[in-house]
Amino acid sequence: MILFTLRCAEQHEFEAWFRDNATYESQAAAGDIACPVCGDHGVRKAPMAPRVARGHAEPTPAAPEAAALRQALREIRRAVEAHCDYVGGRFAEEARRIHYGECDARPIYGEATRAEAQDLREEGVAVVxxxxxxxxN
Known part of the structure; x- marks a missing residue:
């Protein structure tokens, strides 16, 4: 196991364990790693001295807090999936339609680029x- 310090495009830094460098590379290429602060998937390694675990190493002091955060984020995801309509890549379009009263208001989720989300916020559309x-994860 190897611990990398990672950084998203918004400069949030966090740590994550991987089986090896190849595992990190494949997960990063697939977009499977997300910043726990902003959700950005454009995560890269930050300058660091990697720590390699040999055998059963003691968890880092932040490990319990990180595990609790991941669990809370999983619960949020389950609640969103259970109570909101998935609109996929049409998120920005559908959010605007709801905001401007062109369709019934309902909670939605999906994908939007950072630029699309910023445009929505500038228009006064409530997005998170x-x-x-x-x-x-």
């Missing part, structure tokens, strides 16, 4: 970016 943590 959530880190989408899966069961394996």
């Amino acid at each position: 970016t959530l880190p989408w943590v899966g069961d394996g």
Whole structure:
């Protein structure tokens, strides 16, 4: 196991354990790593001295807090999936339609680029970016 310090495009830094560098590379290329602060998937390694775990190392002091945060984010995801309509890549379009009264108001979720989300906010559309943590994260 290896611990990397990672940084998103918004400069949030966080740590994550990986089986090896190849595992990190494949997850990063697939967009499976998200910033726990802003949800950005454009995560890269930050300058660091990687820590390699040999055997059963003691968890880092932040590990319980990080695990609790991941669990809370998983619960948020489950609630969103249970109570909101998934609109996929049409999120910005559908959010605007709801905001301007062109369709019935309802909670939705989906994907939007950072620029689309910023445009929505500037128009006064209430949107929130959530880190989408899966069961394996």
